[in-house]
Amino acid sequence: MKKILLAVATLVLASCVTAPARSPVAGSAPGAAPAAPKPVVPAVREMTYEEPLPISVKTQYPNGDPSGSKTFQYNAKGQLVRQETFNANGLLTEVRTGSAKGAVWRITATNAQNGEVLSFEDLTFGPKGELLTQTFSDAKEIPQASNEYTYDALGRKSQWLAKTGGGGLQARTVYTYDNRGNNIKTEGFDAGGKLVNVFLATFDDQSQILTFSGFDQSNTLVELTTYTWKDKLKLKEEMTKPLLRTTEFTYGDKPAPTGIVSSVRGKVVERQTLEYQWFTKTKTVTP
Amino acid sequence: MKTIFSVLFFFVLGSVSLLSADEKSAVWDRIYRSAVNDEMRYAVLLNIRELHDRQFGTLLTDALTDLVSRRIELGNNNEVEVKVRLATSIIQELGDIREVAAADQVFQVFKEVTKYPFLKAEAAMALGKMRATDYVPNLVRALSDTNLAPDRDKAVSEEIVAFGLVQALATMKDPRGFEPVFFASIGWYGPQRKVKETARDMLRTMVDDPTDSLLRILHGQTQPLDKLRALEAEEASKASDARKAIVALAALDDGVRVVVTDVVETTQWSDLRKKSLALLVKTKDKTPEAAATFRQEYKTAALARDSSELLSILQVLGINGTPESLSFLTELMAGFNVRAGTPGLLTDFDIQQVRTILQAFHAAASPAARPVLLEGQYLYTPAVQRDIKAVLAGLPQ
Numbered sequence: 001m002k003k004i005l006l007a008v009a010t011l012v013l014a015s016c017v018t019a020p021a022r023s024p025v026a027g028s029a030p031g032a033a034p035a036a037p038k039p040v041v042p043a044v045r046e047m048t049y050e051e052p053l054p055i056s057v058k059t060q061y062p063n064g065d066p067s068g069s070k071t072f073q074y075n076a077k078g079q080l081v082r083q084e085t086f087n088a089n090g091l092l093t094e095v096r097t098g099s100a101k102g103a104v105w106r107i108t109a110t111n112a113q114n115g116e117v118l119s120f121e122d123l124t125f126g127p128k129g130e131l132l133t134q135t136f137s138d139a140k141e142i143p144q145a146s147n148e149y150t151y152d153a154l155g156r157k158s159q160w161l162a163k164t165g166g167g168g169l170q171a172r173t174v175y176t177y178d179n180r181g182n183n184i185k186t187e188g189f190d191a192g193g194k195l196v197n198v199f200l201a202t203f204d205d206q207s208q209i210l211t212f213s214g215f216d217q218s219n220t221l222v223e224l225t226t227y228t229w230k231d232k233l234k235l236k237e238e239m240t241k242p243l244l245r246t247t248e249f250t251y252g253d254k255p256a257p258t259g260i261v262s263s264v265r266g267k268v269v270e271r272q273t274l275e276y277q278w279f280t281k282t283k284t285v286t287p
Numbered sequence: 288m289k290t291i292f293s294v295l296f297f298f299v300l301g302s303v304s305l306l307s308a309d310e311k312s313a314v315w316d317r318i319y320r321s322a323v324n325d326e327m328r329y330a331v332l333l334n335i336r337e338l339h340d341r342q343f344g345t346l347l348t349d350a351l352t353d354l355v356s357r358r359i360e361l362g363n364n365n366e367v368e369v370k371v372r373l374a375t376s377i378i379q380e381l382g383d384i385r386e387v388a389a390a391d392q393v394f395q396v397f398k399e400v401t402k403y404p405f406l407k408a409e410a411a412m413a414l415g416k417m418r419a420t421d422y423v424p425n426l427v428r429a430l431s432d433t434n435l436a437p438d439r440d441k442a443v444s445e446e447i448v449a450f451g452l453v454q455a456l457a458t459m460k461d462p463r464g465f466e467p468v469f470f471a472s473i474g475w476y477g478p479q480r481k482v483k484e485t486a487r488d489m490l491r492t493m494v495d496d497p498t499d500s501l502l503r504i505l506h507g508q509t510q511p512l513d514k515l516r517a518l519e520a521e522e523a524s525k526a527s528d529a530r531k532a533i534v535a536l537a538a539l540d541d542g543v544r545v546v547v548t549d550v551v552e553t554t555q556w557s558d559l560r561k562k563s564l565a566l567l568v569k570t571k572d573k574t575p576e577a578a579a580t581f582r583q584e585y586k587t588a589a590l591a592r593d594s595s596e597l598l599s600i601l602q603v604l605g606i607n608g609t610p611e612s613l614s615f616l617t618e619l620m621a622g623f624n625v626r627a628g629t630p631g632l633l634t635d636f637d638i639q640q641v642r643t644i645l646q647a648f649h650a651a652a653s654p655a656a657r658p659v660l661l662e663g664q665y666l667y668t669p670a671v672q673r674d675i676k677a678v679l680a681g682l683p684q
Contacts, residue, residue, distance in 0.1 A: 061418065065460060067385070068416075088416065088458040089489055113450075113481070119333070136333040145330035162314060165330055171314050186310045188317075196317060199310045214313055223309065245341070262341070269341070269385065 052256040052276035053078055062268040066090075077129060078279050079105050084112075094118070128155055129281075137165075156181065182207050199223075206232065254278070312342045319346060325369040332376050344386040351377050351392045360402055375406050382413030390419035398425075404444035408451025415455030423461045426452055430467035434474045446480040453482060457489035465493060465500040473516045490520045497521065498530040505537055511545075511555035514538055518562050522569075532572035536580065539563035543583045557593055560584060564599040571606055578604070578611035585615075594636055598643050605647025613648075613655050620644050620659045627666035638671065645674045654682055 058069040066088055073082040075098075083096040092112040098105055107121040120137040135146040143165035150159045160173040169191045176185040180203070188197035198215045206229075214223030221241060228236040233255055239245040243265065250259035260272040315338070319331040328350065335343050351374065359370045374396060381389045397410035411429075414422050430452040433445050453471050456464030472486035490497070497520065504517045521534040542560035547553050567577070581600050588596040601619075604612040623641050626632040633641075641663075648656040657679065664675045 061385075067458075068383075087412075087454065089454060089485075089492070091454065091485065091488075136330070145333050147334070162318065162334070164327065170318050170331075173310060173314060188310060188314050190317075190321075197310065197313050199313075212309060214309065223313070225309070264341070 049281055050254075051078065051279045051281050052254070053279065054274050055277045056273075056275040058273045060271040060273075062271070064271070067270070074277065074279075076279075078281075079123075079125075080107060126151070130155065130157075152177075154181070156183075178203075180207055182209075204229075208232070208234070311338060312340055316343070316346050319350065325366070325373050329369060329373045329376065332373065332380070336376065336380050339380075339383065341384045341386070343380070344384055344388065347377050347381050347384075348386060348389040348392060351381065351389060351396070355392055355395050355399070359396065359400060359406075371403050371406050375409050378406070378409050378413045382409075382416035385417045387417040387419055390414060390417055390422065393417075394419070394422050394425065397429075404447035407448050411448065411451035411455040412458070415458035418459050420459055420461055423456070423459060423463050426455055427463055427467050430456065430464075430471060434467060434470040437475055443480075446476050446482055449474075449476060449482045450480050450485060453486045453489060457486075457493040460493055462494050462497075462500065465490070465497050466504060468493060469497075469500070469504055469517070469520060472520070473513060487520075491523045492525070494524075496526040496530055497524050498526050498534055501534055502537055505534065505541065511542070511552065511559045514541060515555070515559045515562055518559065518566065522562075522566055528570035528572075532567060532570040532574065535563045535566035535570065535572070536574060536577055539567070539577075539584065540580050543580055543587055553591065557588075557591065557596060560588075561596055561599060564596070564603050567603050568599075568606055572603075573607055573609055575609040575611050577607055578609060578615055581607070581612065582615055585619075594639075597640065601640060601643040601647050602650075605644075605650035608651035608653065610653075610655065613651055613653050616644055616647055616651075617656065617659045620648075620656075620663065624659065624663040624666055627663065638668070641667065641671060642674060645671075645678050649678045649681055652682060654684065657682055 053072065053074055054070075055072050056069065057072075059067045061067045068088050069086045071084045071086075072080060075081050080096065080098040082098070083094075084092055085094040085096075087093050094109060095112050096107050096109045098107045100106070101122070103124060105123045105125070107123070109118040109121070110116065111118055117139045119139060120141060122133075122135040122137065123131060124133045126132050130151055131149055133146060133148050136144045138144055145165055146163045146167075148161040148163065149157055152158045156177055157175055159175070161169060162171040162173075163169055171191065172189045172193070174187045174189070175183050176187070178184045182201065182203040184201050184203070186197075186199040186201075187195055188199075190196050194217070196217045198219075200211075200213050200215075201209055202211045203209055208229045209227050211227070212223075212225045213221055216222050223239070224241040225237055225239040227234060228238070233251055234249055234257075236249070237247040246263040246266075248261045248263075249257035252258045254276070256274070256276050258274050260274070261268060262270045262272075311334075315331055315335050319328060319335070322328045322331060332350075335347075354370060354374050354377070357370070359374050360367055362370065378393055378396060381393060393410050393413050397407055397414070400407050400410070411426060414426065430449060433449045433452070437445055449471055453468055456468050468486050468489055472483050472490060474483060474486075476482035478484070494500075501517045501521045501524075505514050508514050508517065515538075518534060518538045521531050524531070538559055542556050542563060545556055547556060581604055585597065585600050588600065601616070604616050620641070623633065623637060623644070626637065627641075645660075648660065660675050660679050660682075664672060664679070667675070
């Protein structure tokens with residue numbers, strides 16, 4: 001699933017048409033006496049975009065035998081309402097259902113065979129639909145772990161805190177962007193604030209990621225992934241460090257991968273076919 | 288306003304995908320390895336499972352190795368409970384990412400755990416998901432043992448493990464797993480754990496052609512009900528019609544040879560023969576050697592006065608259509624012709640047989656039937672005579 005998310009998530013905004021909601025400086029009649037300066041209101045742009053969410057993910061063994069599948073349903077906000085997981089034999093093994101519990105969107109995982117509740121995942125969102133917190137609890141509703149996210153003024157994730165169920169900090173991750181909005185650097189700190197991981201990414205002039213490299217605390221390169229693009233579609237991800245892993249993507253008529261082939265050391269290990277539901281969303285952005 | 292395709296915030300499974308999950312992998316890997324107790328490890332694992340990333344294969348394998356070395360079932364109740372929860376979750380994820388490199392450790396859990404059937408079943412299922420076929424003989428032995436009879440004190444546990452084993456062997460799609468899954472489908476298991484029901488479903492798809500396995504089962508079983516289940520499994524399988532007919536003929540042969548006096552068993556054997564005939568009709572079998580079995584069966588069914596079986600045999604003879612089968616049909620028709628010459632000798636059921644024989648001749652469409660039909664064309668009631676003429680008209684010259 002991670003590769004799906006990555007593939008789609010890296011389809012960076014290609015273009016947008018701006019429609020100033022308010023002019024930065026109000027118009028004034030020629031020759032009129034200068035008016036008192038008005039506060040400068042930053043221009044805003046309204047943009048609609050289509051967001052794909054998978055409704056069906058089918059996986060296959062390298063020889064084409066089915067190895068499992070998942071189906072998803074969402075509400076109008078794109079929040080998960082129901083997820084069903086089937087094993088290779090077509091047996092329903094797990095059901096996850098989402099529903100509002102106060103201000104929280106709670107996902108309950110249930111063993112489909114015996115109806116037992118397995119765990120809970122509580123999500124809270126910001127005004128623009130951005131994920132703010134994610135808390136995992138066991139079947140007795142005792143929190144086991146949580147993640148907290150913060151965002152900058154442009155709505156970009158700026159920090160991720162990984163915490164224990166009791167609220168203790170486990171790790172802090174900080175994200176840095178270039179002036180085009182590309183996440184060029186990610187720094188990981190341990191609970192004591194010591195820098196332990198640095199990830200660097202490079203992008204082309206279309207904001208398409210080209211390389212992603214990870215360094216440990218001794219500044220040794222431990223991970224390197226390169227990306228291949230064509231016509232704004234990501235075709236391939238090739239990790240060469242720590243070992244050769246390749247992920248190749250194929251597309252239908254929309255820019256979300258409908259086929260994914262994963263290989264390890266040149267040997268195909270899994271194939272996936274995907275279908276999506278597209279949500280039209282509107283976002284207000286500040287240039 | 289122009290609509291564009293994009294993804295800014297991408298929610299899946301209710302959680303957000305970040306611009307890159309790679310840093311998440313590294314962070315969780317590091318936190319897991321530095322965790323000081325199993326509670327902390329379990330908390331990290333919940334996050335790891337959200338990512339479904341093969342990159343965690345090595346970490347999870349190491350984690351399971353560590354758990355196994357610390358003996359999962361050793362410790363006080365709380366310690367063991369957390370270890371079992373952790374091991375279950377690790378094993379599920381190893382199965383989901385099909386990390387076959389971890390098969391040894393997963394099998395070790397399957398082998399060593401005795402008190403936690405759900406963990407044992409998860410271990411079996413993970414081996415199945417990985418298609419760790421090296422362990423097929425071990426899983427086959429385990430399921431075969433469980434199929435035999437329940438241990439009175441552990442029946443529920445055994446059913447839970449059996450369910451996992453059935454799933455595992457079915458997922459591996461290895462022919463060696465077919466027989467124990469079949470016996471699970473007719474085993475002692477109760478309805479609650481769905482072992483039998485699941486096994487029956489799995490039999491349809493786990494191998495493309497189970498004919499050889501089912502023939503072995505058919506010949507090895509003595510009870511007509513077990514043979515009937517084998518025949519039904521063959522019918523439901525993806526085997527070709529020709530292969531299905533082989534099993535149907537074998538079952539029919541067994542059903543014809545048997546001598547029983549018990550009323551219940553007589554009915555069960557008759558059900559087996561009828562099912563065999565129905566499958567032979569469905570597969571349009573034309574095996575010449577089958578005629579001898581049909582002859583024998585006709586005698587058996589006549590003695591038992593089983594009219595539906597008799598009519599089915601006549602139908603199958605027509606579909607078989609080989610010279611041997613036609614010869615038997617001709618003999619039967621000739622016999623009815625003789626009796627038809629004496630008023631009052633033919634019963635209503637005899638007439639029913641004659642009409643079924645006529646349908647069989649029509650299906651076989653062989654000119655070899657012509658003489659006996661010509662002989663009988665004026666011996667019967669007008670309705671039967673019309674049928675004879677219609678069949679004669681349809682025969683090739």
